[in-house]
Amino acid sequence: MANDPRHPGDAIGDGDAEMTRLLRDRLTRHPAPPELRRAVMQALEPPPPRQVWWSSWFTPALSALATAMVMAAWIAQSQPVILGPDPLQPLTHAVLTEHARAMSWGGDQVDVVRAALPKVMDESGVTLNYVFIGDEDIWLANAQPTYVEGHRGLSLTYHTAGGHAVTYMIVPGGSVTLPDRGRVQIDRWRPIVRREGGFSLILWKQQGLLCALVSDLVSEDDLARLMQYYVKVRSSTEPAPTS
Numbered sequence: 001m002a003n004d005p006r007h008p009g010d011a012i013g014d015g016d017a018e019m020t021r022l023l024r025d026r027l028t029r030h031p032a033p034p035e036l037r038r039a040v041m042q043a044l045e046p047p048p049p050r051q052v053w054w055s056s057w058f059t060p061a062l063s064a065l066a067t068a069m070v071m072a073a074w075i076a077q078s079q080p081v082i083l084g085p086d087p088l089q090p091l092t093h094a095v096l097t098e099h100a101r102a103m104s105w106g107g108d109q110v111d112v113v114r115a116a117l118p119k120v121m122d123e124s125g126v127t128l129n130y131v132f133i134g135d136e137d138i139w140l141a142n143a144q145p146t147y148v149e150g151h152r153g154l155s156l157t158y159h160t161a162g163g164h165a166v167t168y169m170i171v172p173g174g175s176v177t178l179p180d181r182g183r184v185q186i187d188r189w190r191p192i193v194r195r196e197g198g199f200s201l202i203l204w205k206q207q208g209l210l211c212a213l214v215s216d217l218v219s220e221d222d223l224a225r226l227m228q229y230y231v232k233v234r235s236s237t238e239p240a241p242t243s
Contacts, residue, residue, distance in 0.1 A: 088203070091176065091210075092196050094148045099167040099199065099214040102144065102157045113140050120145060126154040126170050126209070132236035137161050138229050146171070148210075156237075158229070164222075166215040166229055170239050173210025178203060187231045193223070202230050208242040 086092075110133055121127050124145040134140050138160045146155035146169055153171030160166060184193040191204035200223050202213040213233060217226040 088179070088192070088194075091149060091203075092194070092201060095169060095201060095203075095212045095214055096197060096199055098146050098148055098155060098169060099165075102142070102146070102155050102167045103165050110134060110140055113143050117143055120154060124154040125152050125172075127240040128154070128170075129238045129240055130236065131156070132233045134158065135232070138166065138232065141165075153209075158233075160225075160229070162225075164215055164217055166213060166217075166226070168233055168237070169212045169214070170209050172208075172242060173205055174208055174242065176205075176210050178205060184227075186227050187235075189234065191230070193227075195223075200226055202226065204234075206234070207239050209239050211239075 114133065117128070117131065120143045132140070138158045140156060141159045142157040144155050144157075146153050148169060148171045151171045151173075153169060155170075156168040158166040158168065178192055182192040182194050183190045186193075186202075189204065191202050194201050194203075195218055198218060199214055199216055200218050204211050211234075213226065213230050215222075215226050215229075217223060
């Protein structure tokens with residue numbers, strides 16, 4: 001069957017198999033060197049994708065820009081809305097400065113303060129037709145000339161039963177205009193009430209003069225108490241009109 005000319009393919013196939021067996025049995029086999037193996041494996045690996053020249057810096061830059069935009073938006077939302085300059089800010093700071101100075105003054109005898117009032121009024125240029133001396137809740141402790149933004153005026157210091165100091169300042173206020181914003185209805189008056197730096201202030205105009213009541217009463221209950229003091233002081237103190 002192997003030499004049958006009618007099946008040439010079978011004869012050639014048997015001869016090839018015999019030759020392969022003889023070569024495998026008689027020839028010495030040597031392993032491929034490591035360098036050749038590495039070269040073949042590298043040739044079989046697919047080439048890395050080509051990187052555009054600007055991608056190495058553009059992608060990180062784009063990510064940083066996006067992060068910066070998010071941070072800028074967050075900061076913008078967290079910032080308070082500025083409604084414009086506060087026209088009362090310089091006056092408020094000046095009043096608080098005088099209040100701090102008034103708290104360091106001595107004196108706690110109403111009779112002595114009452115006797116000193118005529119001299120204080122003469123030095124301050126502010127005349128009081130009558131003045132609130134005090135009651136069991138709040139009483140007059142001192143009176144001194146004062147200066148608020150270059151204006152000479154009068155400062156009355158009251159002590160309260162709760163151990164607080166309340167300063168009542170009266171200065172010329174012809175050039176000062178109090179805005180409508182911040183006004184609160186207290187009894188029959190509508191003064192400006194505001195908190196600043198751990199203090200409460202009540203501001204109003206009376207007889208052409210600028211008046212301020214200042215204290216460290218800042219909580220809701222304390223502020224209500226300060227409003228009661230305001231009613232007592234304003235109802236029983238009357239500055240003479242400015243000429």
